[in-house]
Amino acid sequence: MKAISIKQPWAWLIANGxxxxxxxxxxxxxxxxxxxxxxxxxxxxxxxxxxxxQVFKIGIDQDQLIFGQVLAVADLIACTKEPxxxxxxxxxxxxxxxxxxxxIRQIDPFEVRGRLNLFEVPFSWDEYPEQIGEPxxxxxxxxxxxxxxxxxxxAGDDEPAFIRRQKA
Numbered sequence: 640m641k642a643i644s645i646k647q648p649w650a651w652l653i654a655n656g657x658x659x660x661x662x663x664x665x666x667x668x669x670x671x672x673x674x675x676x677x678x679x680x681x682x683x684x685x686x687x688x689x690x691x692x693q694v695f696k697i698g699i700d701q702d703q704l705i706f707g708q709v710l711a712v713a714d715l716i717a718c719t720k721e722p723x724x725x726x727x728x729x730x731x732x733x734x735x736x737x738x739x740x741x742x743i744r745q746i747d748p749f750e751v752r753g754r755l756n757l758f759e760v761p762f763s764w765d766e767y768p769e770q771i772g773e774p775x776x777x778x779x780x781x782x783x784x785x786x787x788x789x790x791x792x793x794a795g796d797d798e799p800a801f802i803r804r805q806k807a
Contacts, residue, residue, distance in 0.1 A: 640712075640762040642674035643738075644753030647704045648688055650677035654711035654745055657697060660730040661738040666718055667757060673715045673740075674760055678753045679707040708748040709760065713740040 645653065645661060652658035653675050684701070692698050717739040722731050724739075731737040751760050 640672060640674055640760055641669055641757045642676050642709065642751065642760045643757055644676040644678045644755075646678050646680055646682075646687070647684060647706060648691055648699050650675055650710055651699060651704055652691070652697070653713065653740060653743060656743050657695075658730050659724075659740050659743075660722065660727050661740065662730075662732040662735040663738060664735055665756075666736050667715075667738065668718070669757060670715055670717075672712055673757075674709045674746075674751075674762065675711040675713055675743075676709050676751055676753050676760075677705055677707065681706065705748050707753065708750050709746060710748055711743055711745050713744070714742040715739070716741050 643661065649658065649661075653661065654677075684704075688699055688701060715738055718736050719739070720734070720736055722728050722737045722739055727737055727739050
């Protein structure tokens with residue numbers, strides 16, 4: 640099966656159903672299932688965690704992150720520079736190709752050596768059926784999108800209580 644290696648915390652955001660787009664500078668014609676692999680790289684991790692917290696209002700505990708393993712399988716349904724759905728536009732970086740992901744399903748993590756570009760991983764649905772979770776509802780990504788847009792428009796207002804508690 641095809642796989643893509645993604646740095647943390649971005650792989651975690653996809654595997655947990657928040658992020659519906661993987662941004663790349665290059666186009667892919669691949670459609671269908673794709674494994675989401677968390678790269679081993681920890682370069683800029685703290686900066687990226689802070690960025691996710693500040694911009695998207697999603698707090699991620701660094702201890703939750705897994706490196707060098709496959710975390711999920713998703714259905715790659717499109718590759719475009721102009722995503723149609725609001726949920727995908729929210730995560731899209733202008734000028735990049737949006738790899739639009741749906742039916743994101745967590746999987747019991749397993750180690751794989753990551754590579755650049757798409758790469759093949761020996762994977763059989765017959766071997767892993769009980770280890771693959773149900774698709775994460777799009778509601779989680781939609782809520783993150785709506786809350787993120789709301790909080791960005793109300794930048795001068797007080798933060799919600801659950802954000803203030805995380806800081807304390």
